[in-house]
Amino acid sequence: MKNTNTPAFRFIPFRVADIIEMCLKENTLPGDQKDFRPFFTLLTHVFHYEFKNTMDSLKDAYSAMDPDTDTRIAFPSGKDSTGKFVTLLKNTLEKANYEAITEEELNQAMTKASLFDLRLHVDFDEFSEVLLFCRGQSLQQQAISRWFGLSSKTVEFINYDRVVVYIRLKASPATERADKAPARAGASMLKLFQNVPKADLEMLFPNTQLRMRVRDKLLIGVPALVSGGIVLTTKVGATLLLMASMLGFWFGLRQQPVELNVANLTILFGGFGALGAYIWKQFSNFKNRKLRFMQQLTQNLYFKNLDNNAGVIYRLLNDAEEEECKEAILAYYFLLTSKVPLDRQQLDYKIEQWLAEKWQCRIDFEIDDALEKLVRLGLVEQRINEYLALPLEQAIQQLDKRWDDYFDHTPAASR
Incomplete structure (x- = not known):
């Protein structure tokens, strides 16, 4: 059972197509409403093309680290791409509106009792780097059976809708023992899980060991x-x-x-x-x-694991692209339908209030990021501290020109 009395987070829990329909349902667009769909079709194409560069960079940086790769390295660079990959990964997670799980939060999770009636232990000395990120946090309740099912108690816990785990093993033969995860020393692992109680974060690690209580x-x-x-x-x-x-x-x-x-x-x-x-x-x-x-732990992980290694990258890039589109769509729509220019605080309040009242969704809207994207694409005019959206027809022309410029290889001097 979910408890909605939780802090607001940046993630917008609707698809891009749903956001567009939600805006159209308001019937407040000035002029011809038929121009709205072509505009956002162009806008999503622009974001998709720009994210292609990020995807290529992430794939290149991760290729030498991927434990599941089935391709050969034709031209080894001899350079360690770990630092570059971690930086790109963090940027992608930030755009996908994931929140970092701090070391303090992780330590708290390790000391709390597991909801799955297990005692788990993780040896962090086997890792050279550990990063955890979550998205979609909620407060939930669950009935736990006790005394062989003769009684039960209701516990309240924090649940993460999505958790990304990045782990790099130490370059030591000790990490290659047969009773450990089948990964070579120094390997990097990237995993995505769903519906993970905060108290059970330790079950997501590859060297988790069961201990008798x-x-x-x-x-x-x-x-x-x-x-x-x-x-x-x-x-x-x-x-x-x-x-x-x-x-x-x-x-x-x-x-x-x-x-x-x-x-x-x-x-x-x-x-x-x-x-x-x-x-x-x-x-x-x-x-x-x-x-x-062990069977109980394996069954839980089977249904919670969403993707691994390179597959996680593609999912995160898709999530980041979706979040960027949703933020830009909402910011542009509310500026377009406003009769007067709005400053950041006014626009932020209108979007958050609309989502909370009309769609029962409390979020902390990324107003700065949304406006930065619209200004960069030339879709809004900034007047000191206020912003005004370009009319739909001009905005479509602006995006159309930008799209053409992506594939225009004519030298600047001959244009």
Whole structure:
């Protein structure tokens, strides 16, 4: 169950096509409304073309780091592109309106109890760099069963709709052990997850280990001690007495030797067999309980994982392109439909209020970023601290000219 009493974030939870329809539904556009769709078709094409350069740069920087690549490197540069890739990744995440998860928030998550009834441990010494980003944060409630399902309690927790994890392993052979993630030393991993409780961030790491909680140890240890006492007194007691007699004779503490007849051998091997069977049973109980925990963790990750490595880059670029388009569309629309020029604060308030009242969506609109894009594209006029949108017809001409210039390779001197 979601709780809407959460802080406002920058992410706009609607598609670009929906934003356009939401604006058209207002019926407040000046002039002919049919010009609105061609304008935004051109605008989205411009953003798509500009993001192509970002995509190429990210692909080039990540190519040498990608653990899933199936292509050869024809011209190795010999340079480490990690720094360039991380910078480009952060810029893309910023445009996609992701928020960085700070080290303090991560440490808090590591100390909180897991919602999945597991105790997890992550060895951060195996990583040279760890970055986490989230988008779409909400406060939720969930019923947790206790005492083998006999009772339950409702817990409140912070849930992330999307989490991006970037991890670079240390260049050490220790990270290539068979019980670790199948990644070479120094490799970089990029993963995207959905619906991740803040308290369970540790399950997203490749070297997550299950640890037995005190309750789990008691559930295994107490029955083991009780049954162990029964086994010792009923099945192994006679064997222990026989062994004590034999050792006493060997060390000179007993004068009478112990005869190893059929009866005594039966007692001896029967006791050892019972003891071995008991130890194996307790070991199997421990392993089976750990396997159940591992299965629970694997099932959760199976449904939460959205993409990996290079696939994450394409998703993030698409998200960034969508967010840039949505911000520009909303800012231009409200400037166009305003009867007077607006300053940043007035425009920001109108957009946020409209989304909250008409569409029940609380966001912290990126007004500075939206206006910077419109000014750069020449779609608004800036008058000191106020902004005025170009009429639709002029805006279409401006975007049309910009689009043509992308493919005009005529030297400037001959134009």
